[in-house]
Amino acid sequence: xxxxxxxxxxxxxxxxxxxxxxxxxxxxxxxxxxxxxxxxxxxxxxxxxxxxxxxxxxxxxxxxxxxxxxxxxxxxxxxxxxxxxxxxxxxxxxxxxxxxxxxxxxxxxxxxxxxxxxxxxxxxxxxxxxxxxxxxxxxxxxxxxxxxxxxxxxxxxxxxxxx
Numbered sequence: 093x094x095x096x097x098x099x100x101x102x103x104x105x106x107x108x109x110x111x112x113x114x115x116x117x118x119x120x121x122x123x124x125x126x127x128x129x130x131x132x133x134x135x136x137x138x139x140x141x142x143x144x145x146x147x148x149x150x151x152x153x154x155x156x157x158x159x160x161x162x163x164x165x166x167x168x169x170x171x172x173x174x175x176x177x178x179x180x181x182x183x184x185x186x187x188x189x190x191x192x193x194x195x196x197x198x199x200x201x202x203x204x205x206x207x208x209x210x211x212x213x214x215x216x217x218x219x220x221x222x223x224x225x226x227x228x229x230x231x232x233x234x235x236x237x238x239x240x241x242x243x244x245x246x247x248x249x250x251x252x253x254x255x
Contacts, residue, residue, distance in 0.1 A: 118149070126150040127206045138234060140205045140216060155203065157246040158215050158237040165251070166198045173248075192255040196221040199230060212249070214238045219253075 130141040164173055170190035177186040198219050205216035216236045223229040235253035239246045 121147060122149050124149075125208075126154075130205075140234075144205060146203075146206075154213055154239055154246050155215065157239060157248065161237060161248045161251070162198065162201060162217070165193055168194070170194070174251075189251060189253070192253070196223070196255050197227075201235075204234075212238055212240050213246075221255075 124147050126147050127144050128147050129145040131143045133142040134140060135142060161173065164170075170193050174182075174186040174190060177183065198221055201217040201219040203215060204218045207214040207216065214236055215238075216234060218232060219235055220230050220232050223231050233254050235251070237248055238250035238252075240249045241247075
């Protein structure tokens with residue numbers, strides 16, 4: 093069977109329509125917030141959604157800042173990270189966090205919720221920790237990292253965890 097000009101016009105028209113639709117979808121997606129959807133089901137204990145769908149085109153600067161902070165906490169740099177906190181009302185909290193992080197080090201973590209509370213952004217994580225310093229057993233807990241936009245970029249201003 094021989095292809096006619098009409099077949100080529102139809103094929104190029106369909107390809108153009110598909111390309112236009114795809115580019116329109118990308119444009120729409122680029123203008124959406126970081127969280128596209130949250131499940132209606134919520135954890136009864138924490139009231140966090142069971143699952144969230146993140147925008148693949150979101151700016152990940154906030155997540156990278158939080159991840160770097162968490163990695164440094166895991167690697168034992170807690171006192172260096174929280175040195176500024178020891179100069180104000182958060183001094184006792186900083187001591188408690190560093191002692192607890194030493195006793196219950198993080199193994200891994202997963203982002204479970206993104207909360208916009210302008211001018212702050214609160215990232216909630218589900219983490220796995222060692223139960224003891226002997227590192228024989230583990231448990232899962234929730235923790236959050238609060239960030240604020242400052243002149244130099246996003247800065248971690250609060251770290252909450254249940255040990």
